[in-house]
Amino acid sequence: MEYIVLDLEWNQAMSAKSSIYNKLPIHLRGEIIQIGAVKLNADMTPGEEFHIDIRPVYFRRMHHKVKKLTGFDAERLKNGVSFPDAMAAFRAFCGDGCTFLTWGYDDKGIMEQNIIIHDLDWDWINTWINLQIIYNFQTEGDKNQKALSTAMEHFEIEQTRIAHDALGDAYNTALVASRLDLEKGIRQYDSSSRVLTLSAAEPSPDGIIMPTPLQHMTFTGYATKSDALADDLIPKPVCPDCGAETAATRWVSQGDRRYMSLVSCGEHGSFLVRLKFKKNDDETWSVNRIIYRANQKLKDYYKEKSSAVRKRSRRKGFKI
Numbered sequence: 001m002e003y004i005v006l007d008l009e010w011n012q013a014m015s016a017k018s019s020i021y022n023k024l025p026i027h028l029r030g031e032i033i034q035i036g037a038v039k040l041n042a043d044m045t046p047g048e049e050f051h052i053d054i055r056p057v058y059f060r061r062m063h064h065k066v067k068k069l070t071g072f073d074a075e076r077l078k079n080g081v082s083f084p085d086a087m088a089a090f091r092a093f094c095g096d097g098c099t100f101l102t103w104g105y106d107d108k109g110i111m112e113q114n115i116i117i118h119d120l121d122w123d124w125i126n127t128w129i130n131l132q133i134i135y136n137f138q139t140e141g142d143k144n145q146k147a148l149s150t151a152m153e154h155f156e157i158e159q160t161r162i163a164h165d166a167l168g169d170a171y172n173t174a175l176v177a178s179r180l181d182l183e184k185g186i187r188q189y190d191s192s193s194r195v196l197t198l199s200a201a202e203p204s205p206d207g208i209i210m211p212t213p214l215q216h217m218t219f220t221g222y223a224t225k226s227d228a229l230a231d232d233l234i235p236k237p238v239c240p241d242c243g244a245e246t247a248a249t250r251w252v253s254q255g256d257r258r259y260m261s262l263v264s265c266g267e268h269g270s271f272l273v274r275l276k277f278k279k280n281d282d283e284t285w286s287v288n289r290i291i292y293r294a295n296q297k298l299k300d301y302y303k304e305k306s307s308a309v310r311k312r313s314r315r316k317g318f319k320i
Helices: 019-023 065-069 074-078 085-093 106-117 131-138 148-154 166-181 183-187 187-199 225-230 294-313
Strands: 003-011 032-039 047-055 099-102 129-130 214-223 252-255 256-265 267-277 285-293
Touching: 003 065, 003 106, 003 166, 003 256, 032 085, 032 106, 032 166, 047 085, 047 166, 099 106, 099 166, 106 214, 131 166, 131 183, 148 166, 183 187, 214 225, 225 285, 252 294, 256 294, 267 294
Parallel strands: 003 099, 099 129
Antiparallel strands: 003 032, 032 047, 214 285, 252 256, 256 267, 267 285
């Protein structure tokens, strides 16, 4: 089995109100503009490298924050290849039966969205490991997400590649992977991922006994909190039972960058959604989102808190 350390860079819509964003068949969170990957050798050290620039077809204007972060400009992207051609070259590099190692969950979701919108085959790209989970489990074992730079500092790895470049980040991630007991970490991945996910759940509010979460996802890499909120994937989750769009009520602040809302599916009822925003070491923002099936106690709890917030904010309104 080949282990491929993967990193992606992507452009995003200028705003959630842009015409192209709202005309697409899916809410495309980001259009991939660069793929960087490193194969691990048999001894789990960095080996063969892959890098390719991709010409965007949906978000052609470079978002100013992406440009500032990556240094990419429209001229560079104009010389990139098409996404289908890039994926064909990437598949040839990867071979069959590979496992993808990433730092965080974002790359998996972005890759899946781009494959869907280009109607490409994705059966070969279905095995993913989040190295953050293994790193946490084998070092401090806490629930907090660590930036790649934090892991590099922990292992005293010198920064020799450009940050926020897909190949540079993939290479640095591969160096971190080489310092881990990767084979043991992958064997334990299912159990360690479950332990860390459950431990990262928000504490039960005001003594309410929370049911087992139906879904716990982390979204990372946003330049600002507003950028995270502009991503419909976060504040407008689909039904965890059937994947249909949900109807949301107002968001209620719980303090300490925590918010909650009730969403409903016509077939499967109501769900309580909780968000927790966090500013990372690299100045980007991440959001933890937990979804629970809303029993009557949770509905009453939301109604009580919503009413209290409404009274306090009647004059000035409320925003997340």
